Amino acid sequence: MNNVERYVLPAAKLGQALDALLELPDQLIAPVQAARGDVHFESVEGVDQIQTDYGNTLVSPIEYLLPSQEIMFEYRLGPQGQPEFTAPAAPPDRIIFGLRPCDVAAIEYADHFYVEREPIDTLYAARRQATTLIALACAEPANETCFCSCCEGGGPVSESGFDIQLTPLGDQYLVEVATEKGQRIAQQWQSLVKPAADELLEVREAQTREVMEQQLEIESYLAAAIRRITAEKVNPDTWEAIGHDCYSCGGCSYLCPVCTCYDVVDVQYDDTSGARIRRTDSCRLAGFVREATGHIPRATASSRARWYAYHKLSYDYHEQYGRYGCVGCGRCVITCLGQIDMPAVCARVRQSETEAAS
Amino acid sequence: MEQVDHIPRPAIIESIRPETPTEKTFALRFTDGEPFNFQAGQFCMLSVLGKGEAPFCIASSPARTDAIKVTVRHYPGGEVTSALHELTKGDYVGIRGPMGNGFPLQDFAGRDILVVAGGIGLPAVQASLLYLLEHRSDYRNVTLLYGARTPGDRVYKDDLAEWEQSPDIVCKQTVDMKGDDDSWEGHVGLITTLFEALEIDGPQTSAIIVGPAVMYPFVVAECRQKGIADENMYFSLERHMKCGVGKCGHCTIGDKYVCLDGPVFTYSEMQQMKGE
Numbered sequence: 001m002n003n004v005e006r007y008v009l010p011a012a013k014l015g016q017a018l019d020a021l022l023e024l025p026d027q028l029i030a031p032v033q034a035a036r037g038d039v040h041f042e043s044v045e046g047v048d049q050i051q052t053d054y055g056n057t058l059v060s061p062i063e064y065l066l067p068s069q070e071i072m073f074e075y076r077l078g079p080q081g082q083p084e085f086t087a088p089a090a091p092p093d094r095i096i097f098g099l100r101p102c103d104v105a106a107i108e109y110a111d112h113f114y115v116e117r118e119p120i121d122t123l124y125a126a127r128r129q130a131t132t133l134i135a136l137a138c139a140e141p142a143n144e145t146c147f148c149s150c151c152e153g154g155g156p157v158s159e160s161g162f163d164i165q166l167t168p169l170g171d172q173y174l175v176e177v178a179t180e181k182g183q184r185i186a187q188q189w190q191s192l193v194k195p196a197a198d199e200l201l202e203v204r205e206a207q208t209r210e211v212m213e214q215q216l217e218i219e220s221y222l223a224a225a226i227r228r229i230t231a232e233k234v235n236p237d238t239w240e241a242i243g244h245d246c247y248s249c250g251g252c253s254y255l256c257p258v259c260t261c262y263d264v265v266d267v268q269y270d271d272t273s274g275a276r277i278r279r280t281d282s283c284r285l286a287g288f289v290r291e292a293t294g295h296i297p298r299a300t301a302s303s304r305a306r307w308y309a310y311h312k313l314s315y316d317y318h319e320q321y322g323r324y325g326c327v328g329c330g331r332c333v334i335t336c337l338g339q340i341d342m343p344a345v346c347a348r349v350r351q352s353e354t355e356a357a358s
Numbered sequence: 359m360e361q362v363d364h365i366p367r368p369a370i371i372e373s374i375r376p377e378t379p380t381e382k383t384f385a386l387r388f389t390d391g392e393p394f395n396f397q398a399g400q401f402c403m404l405s406v407l408g409k410g411e412a413p414f415c416i417a418s419s420p421a422r423t424d425a426i427k428v429t430v431r432h433y434p435g436g437e438v439t440s441a442l443h444e445l446t447k448g449d450y451v452g453i454r455g456p457m458g459n460g461f462p463l464q465d466f467a468g469r470d471i472l473v474v475a476g477g478i479g480l481p482a483v484q485a486s487l488l489y490l491l492e493h494r495s496d497y498r499n500v501t502l503l504y505g506a507r508t509p510g511d512r513v514y515k516d517d518l519a520e521w522e523q524s525p526d527i528v529c530k531q532t533v534d535m536k537g538d539d540d541s542w543e544g545h546v547g548l549i550t551t552l553f554e555a556l557e558i559d560g561p562q563t564s565a566i567i568v569g570p571a572v573m574y575p576f577v578v579a580e581c582r583q584k585g586i587a588d589e590n591m592y593f594s595l596e597r598h599m600k601c602g603v604g605k606c607g608h609c610t611i612g613d614k615y616v617c618l619d620g621p622v623f624t625y626s627e628m629q630q631m632k633g634e
Contacts, residue, residue: 072364075407081450082389083407085365119360119603232632261607264600268408276364276411281606289608291598292412292436297611297634307610307633316613316632 005186007175007193008200009166014173018047018097020188026093026132029064031057041096055142056100056329060257062107064096065127068254069279072123072264077272091127095185097134101158102148102329104135106257108161112322113260132181135162139169139207141214145330147343149212150222154328156211157204167204174200222313225346226324230315234306238352242345243302245338250282252332252341253308258325261288283308309345362603366405366452367392371445372425377513381478382443383417383429386451393423394453397460398485399594399622403602404428405452409441413599413617416456417481419488426453429481429513457602458621461486461592463493466564470499472556472586474577476549476569477506480513482594483568487527494526501528501558505549505569508537530556549573553580560585568594578625591625 009017021028022045030050032042039054041061074086099107107128114124138146138156148154158165163182167174175193177186186193228234253259263281268274281288284304290296298304311317312325332341340348369386376382386404388394396402398420405411418427432443445451463486471490475483490500502521506512512531521529530552532545545552549569563586567577574593581591597609597616604618612632614620623631 077407077450080448082370083366083368083450083452087365114605117604119362121362121603121605123364260605262600262605264411264606266405266408266410274408276405278600278606281600281608283607289598291596292433292439294433294435297597303634310612310633311607311610314613314632320613 005177005183006196006200007177007186007189008196009173009175009189009193011168011171011173013192014052015047017189017192018050020192021095021097021134021185022047024095024184024188026095028095028097029061030097041098050097052098052136054098056102056146058255058331058334060103060106060255060329060331061096061099062103062110062257064094065107065124065131066110066260066280069277070123072276072278074275075273088123091130093130093132095132095134098136099133099162100142100329101135101137101156102146102151102154102327103257104133104158104161104165105148105151105154105323105327106329107133109258109321109323109325109327110260111161116322117320132163132185133161134185135165137165137167138211139167140211143330143334145333146215146328147222147330147333148328149215150343151326151328152324155208157208167207169200169203169207174204221343221346221350222326224350225309226313226315228349228352229310229313234349235352238348239302239306241302242305242340242348243300245340246284246301246305247337248284248286248301248304249337250284251335251337253282253284254280255331255335257329257331258312258327283311305340305345309349312342313346362601362605363454366403366411366454367394369425369451369453371447371449371451374445374447377429377515378511381429381431381513383427383481383513384442384445384451385418385425385427386453387425388453389450394426394456395423396420396426396456396485398463398489399460399482400456400458400485401602401617401621402426402428402453402455402457403599404430404438404442405454406438406441406445407450407452410438411452411454411600412436412438413457413602415482415485415594415621417484419492420485421489421492427484429478429484431478454602457617459619461566461594461622463489467496469497470559470563471497471501472558472563472565472581473500473502474549474565474567474569474581475502475504476573477511478513479568479570479594480504483566484514484517486566487521491524491526498562499528499558500526501530501556503530503532503549503552503556505532505534505552505573507534509533509539509542509544510537548576550576550580553584556584558584558586561587563590565591566594567591588625588629592622593625593628594621595623595628596621 033051075083114121163179165176262278372385401415414428599609600606602617604615609616
């Protein structure tokens with residue numbers, strides 16, 4: 001990102017900074033701790049609701065751009081049955097505070113997929129346009145399942161995709177303002193921040209290196225998996241074994257912030273009105289590709305596991321999407337019952353290479 | 359920048375023609391007064407509001423832009439095809455599209471055209487056949503080979519009868535079996551058996567092939583035998599689709615979105631596809 005303005009915000013003033021966000025007319029979405037301890041992103045009305053000390057949420061805040069279910073249009077049938085359509089209302093202006101860099105990367109992926117790669121998805125584009133992203137970089141691995149540093153363009157600090165980014169550095173935050181939307185926020189923080197010295201970037205770089213070293217060491221596995229999968233040089237037995245361990249529950253793709261696939265269904269309010277909705281779908285479910293004839297092109301869990309890995313990691317899709325379909329957030333590691341999460345699949349695919357070579 | 363239209367255009371059912379016990383052809387006229395411009399081989403997403411939306415190929419001439427025809431096979435488990443088959447003249451549907459790439463018929467100018475259709479594949483090539491006949495002088499020989507399971511399973515029987523008499527097109531039909539139709543005096547045998555008596559200039563021929571997937575390897579072998587190059591064999595593929603615009607992810611084969619990159623692919627392209 002060019003022309004990034006850098007400031008310093010004392011950690012003690014974060015509360016005031018968040019308060020200043022609440023003065024804006026935008027809805028503020030921020031991490032909130034539920035009664036039983038889980039942190040999730042939610043609309044807040046007071047600073048005391050916001051939890052700033054958290055790893056990462058199980059459900060990605062990308063849900064505010066890609067809701068698990070949304071109305072595409074509503075219809076009403078006239079006296080002769082002729083339909084009249086109503087488009088959804090314009091989305092609210094929103095500020096999302098506290099996005100981890102992996103989720104910022106996932107949003108960059110979605111921006112490319114839904115907006116830059118034509119045709120433009122107008123529902124996503126309108127929501128995205130109305131949303132300001134305030135990233136919160138990681139000063140330590142957010143969770144023990146994180147592997148963002150192994151992913152292309154990933155790491156504990158975002159290099160792009162945010163409007164404003166806060167990096168915790170001891171008793172202060174480095175504040176990076178990257179866009180016009182970010183400048184609007186910076187205006188609110190004028191009295192709280194002061195310009196940052198260049199040395200602060202070096203301090204952050206040292207901290208970033210340290211965080212990356214603490215993460216899982218699977219970089220070579222991911223790179224090897226990408227090569228093997230693109231070249232289709234994975235032993236079919238490997239996919240068989242991975243498929244054997246797959247429960248076809250769809251958990252990985254429902255939680256994956258990069259997964260974009262959706263289902264479309266009509267709902268009837270009554271005989272003359274209703275809506276078309278789209279909702280998150282999963283290619284790990286057999287019905288995902290089931291045709292009207294009953295034929296299922298990817299009928300086995302292993303063929304679906306292979307497809308999932310191919311779609312996310314093959315260079316063929318990298319060419320279309322501009323980056324690989326994994327940001328290293330580790331949510332699949334948390335959710336997968338069969339221990340065939342992304343790092344595990346990469347390790348097994350790499351092992352498959354070794355076997356094939358010998 | 360091209361945008362996705364999530365909202366369909368309203369259209370009224372002008373007529374419904376039963377083709378077979380399981381297939382009906384719907385003539386649909388747009389009621390918003392806007393033209394519907396499309397290329398032969400493109401498809402549309404057809405809605406019965408409240409029931410759902412599904413992709414269907416457009417089976418009418420691209421020259422007509424105020425109305426289209428689609429032929430729908432009823433699958434008992436299919437919510438949209440079941441709902442469509444219950445509609446009557448004067449009912450409304452929703453249409454999004456056109457979608458997909460279509461057959462590059464302009465590029466075929468000056469060449470021989472071989473159309474091979476199996477069963478419900480004929481509607482997918484119907485717009486192309488009508489276009490070719492409307493621009494007949496742009497092409498050399500035009501041949502249609504059509505195969506169905508039984509005589510009663512054939513769609514567009516009137517068009518086929520007319521084309522069998524037409525000097526503009528060589529039309530050959532076959533059925534896998536006569537079934538209980540003793541009046542059938544035509545050819546009996548798989549569609550590949552029509553290739554034996556076929557005299558075509560292979561290298562000068564572009565082929566359009568649509569039918570059940572099980573038919574493809576055998577038709578490819580026959581076409582190759584006749585000297586038709588893999589890159590001159592055009593197929594229209596079918597997959598489960600939800601959006602039609604390359605987003606919902608259901609129709610992917612390898613790195614291709616059938617809805618966006620296809621549904622028309624050459625055999626050369628199909629050989630490059632990775633995965634099921």
